[in-house]
Amino acid sequence: MTAYTATVxxxxxxxxxxxxxxxxxxxxxxxxxxxxxxxSTDRYEIDLDAADADDAAERAGEMAERLLANPTIHDYDVEVEQAE
Amino acid sequence: MTAYTATVxxxxxxxxxxxxxxxxxxxxxxxxxxxxxxxSTDRYEIDLDAADADDAAERAGEMAERLLANPTIHDYDVEVEQAE
Structure with missing residues (x-):
């Protein structure tokens, strides 16, 4: 597992x-x-451990779908970086 | 004057x-x-006309100082891109 920061x-x-x-x-x-x-936009920087960057992006995307964004009125995008 | 988007x-x-x-x-x-x-962070995307990118960044920085950020509790940074 590697530490990533996903920005939603x-x-x-x-x-x-x-x-x-x-x-x-x-x-x-x-x-x-x-x-x-x-x-104005809202940004969430999420620190998480994941197998790889794709896994981190997928999980952050699910967080956006479930809680962070309201799909009726919001668009969202996810960027992932390996944490230092 | 050129159109820029400054992101604070x-x-x-x-x-x-x-x-x-x-x-x-x-x-x-x-x-x-x-x-x-x-x-969580707040982002403001500001469309403005300016003589050059430095001028756009300076004005966006002043907006942050005057209104968008509270210097007691906030840090801010400014990025400028030429608008498409």
């Missing part, structure tokens, strides 16, 4: 309203910053 | 308690997943 990025699907990001963007506008758009 | 990643400093991540980890444990640790 969860973002809203295109077209799903993101009031938190809208509010953040408006606050930045009000502070005088110029920006065209702002999107 | 905001994470809790080492040693700062993260009850949300703890709760998420326990929920995954309870679902039968085996993992050693879980950290």
């Amino acid at each position: 990025t969860v973002r809203l699907k295109r077209g799903v309203l993101d009031p938190e990001a809208e509010t953040t963007k408006r606050a930045l506008d009000r502070l005088g910053f110029e920006l065209d758009a702002l999107r | 990643t905001v994470r809790l400093k080492r040693g700062v308690l993260d009850p949300e991540a703890e709760t998420t980890k326990r929920a995954l444990d309870r679902l039968g997943f085996e993992l050693d640790a879980l950290r």
